[in-house]
Structures are given as structure tokens and as C-alpha cells.
Amino acid sequence: MKIYISAILVMATIALCAQEINDNTEKWSSGRPDGHAPISVMGDHMHGKGEWMFSYRYMYMNMDELKQGTDNASYGNALENYMVTPTSMPMNMHMLGTMFAPSDKITLMAMINYITMEMEHINRMGGTFTTESKGFGDVQLSVLYKFFNANLQSLHAQLGFSIPTGGISESDITPASAPNETELPYPMQLGSGTFDTNLALTYLGQSNSVSWGSQVRGLFRFGKNDREYRLGNRYSWNNWFAVKTTDWLSFSARLEGLAISKIEGTDPDLNPMMVITADTTNSGGTFINSGLSFNLYVPTGALKNLRFGFEWAMPLFQDVNGIQLRTKESVTLGTQYSF
Incomplete structure (x- = not known):
């Protein structure tokens, strides 16, 4: 939390000082390929009065093998204390979003996502099995407010809320529960089950x-859900740098610092001794993530303002609480159209 507040203060100070010092009155513009951040960054831009934007994003993230603190761990390490350990968890997410600007100062944003997840496991006897969950996640609603746009620079804030529409009691059949289904551990649930607040400064x-950008974001969760737990808060600081090679193409690099708090409380239907993902001790951590991406933009013609973005990302550093699946690569691609 202290890092999150410090990041906000640093960003605001740099931006405001730059605005005072620079005599250039030209406005920052989104009408170029690098006018949007890498496609994985949300809430990175605003729109002019009366403008709409619709977007679709697809994200694939792979988690494979185990991490204990900053060290790689074996399945044997996990099975010393648990009956079962996951070995991999690929996740696919489809995100639909819309933005509308009732004024030049305010942009409204809404997003819904559909998630599919699989988790492969191995037990102490060497047996393997797979569980699955899929469905809609939590709905995200936000308002963005622009502080200034001048001197080829812009600063805006985001206040968002999530509506807990995603399931938190997803279940599947396991060897121990067959032929009946049993509730799946925390990472396999589709939503948080709580009304969460999202604050960001970009x-x-x-x-x-x-072009360049920096975004600090905090996701704050309050209370506990119907399963008697609360997911951990998330604090991130995203920074990116992009080069416009033509009027329709740009390339960028991104670096993110991410901190996730542990899960608070416990689900009474989960046995924390059965599998590492059902033990809240094994949740949260700190990460440094990197990404390489490109943006395509249509500057003229009938398809003007149509965009396509692609990013490949991977972690540079992981320090997890307890023992957890190790994050590997992620791929995000999407299209955006404004009018």
C-alpha cells in the first residue's frame, strides 16, 4: 500500500511539473498507432465528447511447475505436506468492453469477461486428473476523469467498481469426490464474490x-463473500515506451511491478491440507512482469480509428507466498474501434 501511494505521488509530481515547465500547448493525441498503451493495459486513454469505443480482447495465460518464494520447487516438495498438487493451469479470457465520453473531461467504461480454466494435478500415488471451470466473471464499471491534456502530455484518473457476477462456488469431479462434484479451490473460481473498488492514475x-506512459493501479476488496473469504488486494505500477514506425504501426515495451495480498478468511468447504490451492497461505506475492507488443492503426478511410494490438509477456521476477504454480508466458491480443 505504501508503494502504491508513493507511485501515485511520484507520477502526479512529474506530470504536473512537466506541465508547468513546458511551453508547448499542443495536446497529446490518441490518433496514432502509439496513441493507445499495449493492449494488456486497461483504462489507459480517454475519448472526446460524444465519442464511443468498442473493444474485444483475448488473453491466454499459462501457469506451469511450482515456485516456493523466489525458488523453483518440485512436485515432491509440495506433496510432502499436501495430498495433491497442481502441475499446470492454462487460462483463457475473452473481454468485451465499451467506452463513451459524455464530455471531454469524463469517459465512462464497462467491461465483461468470459473465462475458461483447466488445472492439471498429481497426487502422492502418482495419479493425475484435470478439473475445469468456465463462465462469466465480474462486471467492471468505471468513470475516468481528465485532469489535463497539454504540452503533449495527459493525466487522468479512474474510479471503478466491480459487480460480483462471477461464480465463487464452481465445482467439478475429482478422484476423491467421484461420482459427485466438489467445490474447486480459490484460483479456479470465476469471480471475487465481493464489491471491489478500482483506483488508477495514468x-x-x-x-x-x-510515446510513453505510466499507470499506477490499486484493486481494493472489502468485506467477505458468501464463502467467508476475501481475495487479496492488488497493487500494480505499469510503465511502457513505444516507437511509432509509420502512421499505422508502432512497437512497444512494458515493465510492470505487481504486489498481491494474501487471501483473508477461508472457505469452509475447502480442505487446506488436500491441495496447495485450497490453502490460503499459498496466495499472493510480488512480481515484475515484462511485455513486448505492437499496435496497428487505420488512420484514414472507411475503417479509420480501427486498431489491432498484440502483446507477448513473461515474468522477470516472482516471489510468491508459500508454494504456488509458477507464472509462465501470457499472450494478449485485441481489436478496438472508436467513432
Whole structure:
């Protein structure tokens, strides 16, 4: 939390000082391929009065093998204390979003997602099995407010809320429960089960051929859900740098610091001694993530303002609480159209 507040203060100070010092009155513009952040960054831009934008994103994330603290761990390490350990967890997420600007200062945003997950396991006897969950996640609603847009720089804030529409009692058949289904552990649930608050501050800058941005974000969860637990808060600081190679193509690199708190409380229907993902001790951690991406943009013609983005990302550093699946690569791609 202290890092999150410090990041906000640093970003705001740099942006406001730059606004005072620079005499250039030209506004920052989104009408170029690097006018949007890498496709994995949400709430990175705003729109002019009366403008709409619709978007679709697809994200694939792979988790494979185990991590204990900062060290790699074996399945044997996990099975010393648990009956079962996961070995991999691929996740697919489809995200539909819309933005509308009732004024030049305010943009409204809504997003819904559909998630599919699989988790492969191995037990002490060497047996393997797979569980699955799929469905809609939590609905995200936000309002973005622009503080300024001048000197080829922009600063805006985001206040968002999530509606707990995603399931938190997803179940599947396991060897221990067959032929009946049993409730799945925390990472396999589709939503948080709580009304959460999302706060973000985004600074953007650009010159003739390059652009850059920085976004600090906090996801705060309050109370406990119907299963008597609360997912951990999330604090992130995203930074990116992009190069515009033509009027329709840009390339960018991204670096993110991420901290996730442990799960608070416990689900009474989960046995924390059965599998590592049912033990809240094994939740949360700190991460440094990187990404390489490109953006395509249609500057003229009938398809003007149509965009396509792609990003490949991987972690550079992971320090997890307890023992958890190790995050591997992720791929995000999507399209955006504004009018």
C-alpha cells in the first residue's frame, strides 16, 4: 500500500511539473498507432465528447511447475505436506468492453469477461486428473476523469467498481469426490464474490515518433463473500515506451511491478491440507512482469480509428507466498474501434 501511494505521488509530481515547465500547448493525441498503451493495459486513454469505443480482447495465460518464494520447487516438495498438487493451469479470457465520453473531461467504461480454466494435478500415488471451470466473471464499471491534456502530455484518473457476477462456488469431479462434484479451490473460481473498488492514475506523454506512459493501479476488496473469504488486494505500477514506425504501426515495451495480498478468511468447504490451492497461505506475492507488443492503426478511410494490438509477456521476477504454480508466458491480443 505504501508503494502504491508513493507511485501515485511520484507520477502526479512529474506530470504536473512537466506541465508547468513546458511551453508547448499542443495536446497529446490518441490518433496514432502509439496513441493507445499495449493492449494488456486497461483504462489507459480517454475519448472526446460524444465519442464511443468498442473493444474485444483475448488473453491466454499459462501457469506451469511450482515456485516456493523466489525458488523453483518440485512436485515432491509440495506433496510432502499436501495430498495433491497442481502441475499446470492454462487460462483463457475473452473481454468485451465499451467506452463513451459524455464530455471531454469524463469517459465512462464497462467491461465483461468470459473465462475458461483447466488445472492439471498429481497426487502422492502418482495419479493425475484435470478439473475445469468456465463462465462469466465480474462486471467492471468505471468513470475516468481528465485532469489535463497539454504540452503533449495527459493525466487522468479512474474510479471503478466491480459487480460480483462471477461464480465463487464452481465445482467439478475429482478422484476423491467421484461420482459427485466438489467445490474447486480459490484460483479456479470465476469471480471475487465481493464489491471491489478500482483506483488508477495514468500519465501519458509523446513526441513526434515516440510515446510513453505510466499507470499506477490499486484493486481494493472489502468485506467477505458468501464463502467467508476475501481475495487479496492488488497493487500494480505499469510503465511502457513505444516507437511509432509509420502512421499505422508502432512497437512497444512494458515493465510492470505487481504486489498481491494474501487471501483473508477461508472457505469452509475447502480442505487446506488436500491441495496447495485450497490453502490460503499459498496466495499472493510480488512480481515484475515484462511485455513486448505492437499496435496497428487505420488512420484514414472507411475503417479509420480501427486498431489491432498484440502483446507477448513473461515474468522477470516472482516471489510468491508459500508454494504456488509458477507464472509462465501470457499472450494478449485485441481489436478496438472508436467513432
